[in-house]
Amino acid sequence: EPEVTQTPSHQVTQMGQEVILRCVPISNHLYFYWYRQILGQKVEFLVSFYNNEISEKSEIFDDQFSVERPDGSNFTLKIRSTKLEDSAMYFCASKGGQGSWGEQFFGPGTRLTVL
Amino acid sequence: AQSVTQLDSQVPVFEEAPVELRCNYSSSVSVYLFWYVQYPNQGLQLLLKYLSGSTLVESINGFEAEFNKSQTSFHLRKPSVHISDTAEYFCAVSAPGTGGGNKLTFGTGTQLKVEL
Numbered sequence: 076e077p078e079v080t081q082t083p084s085h086q087v088t089q090m091g092q093e094v095i096l097r098c099v100p101i102s103n104h105l106y107f108y109w110y111r112q113i114l115g116q117k118v119e120f121l122v123s124f125y126n127n128e129i130s131e132k133s134e135i136f137d138d139q140f141s142v143e144r145p146d147g148s149n150f151t152l153k154i155r156s157t158k159l160e161d162s163a164m165y166f167c168a169s170k171g172g173q174g175s176w177g178e179q180f181f182g183p184g185t186r187l188t189v190l
Numbered sequence: 191a192q193s194v195t196q197l198d199s200q201v202p203v204f205e206e207a208p209v210e211l212r213c214n215y216s217s218s219v220s221v222y223l224f225w226y227v228q229y230p231n232q233g234l235q236l237l238l239k240y241l242s243g244s245t246l247v248e249s250i251n252g253f254e255a256e257f258n259k260s261q262t263s264f265h266l267r268k269p270s271v272h273i274s275d276t277a278e279y280f281c282a283v284s285a286p287g288t289g290g291g292n293k294l295t296f297g298t299g300t301q302l303k304v305e306l
Contacts, residue, residue, distance in 0.1 A: 110296075118280060120294060
């Protein structure tokens with residue numbers, strides 16, 4: 076069964092460093108998402124991506140964040156200069172074709188720890 | 191904007207007992223409703239969804255949820271739980287027709303712990 080994969084499973088970085096979180100969505104999906112969950116808090120939407128551009132982003136997704144689909148299979152989230160408060164579990168998700176009812180399939184997450 | 195409230199952060203229950211996990215939502219527009227389950231060290235998996243039609247929706251593993259528009263609720267129930275149901279359960283909403291992106295808005299989750 077196709078699944079969304081994410082690497083690494085755990086990333087530790089120093090404050091101010093750049094990190095890139097990687098995701099491989101399900102191959103024929105068209106919509107891609109990043110969510111994050113700070114420990115003990117709810118899962119929060121960061122950004123959605125369709126047709127090689129951002130379709131929606133939250134107020135969390137400021138200029139320090141960027142997304143890219145560099146090669147047609149990977150979907151990356153870059154944080155340019157990490158802050159302590161960026162420590163969280165980051166989930167990638169993908170969704171199939173047109174229509175507003177499709178299920179979002181989630182990856183297992185990357186735990187980011189900023190020291 | 192939408193919001194979701196899951197009042198119970200933890201629900202302990204004995205095996206074979208019934209369980210109800212509560213979810214209430216707030217929205218100024220019609221919404222789609224979802225329950226996701228997260229097993230340890232795994233991603234979020236869709237358990238069931240309400241899009242339209244019958245207000246009672248069921249999953250293949252015995253869970254059901256009922257959409258109640260007047261009470262803005264989408265509580266999850268199972269008449270007899272199993273040890274393997276131990277997991278975190280997230281209620282979520284999305285607003286249809288928002289350009290196809292349809293971000294999910296999640297509740298804080300309920301940890302279901304099934305004990306022998």
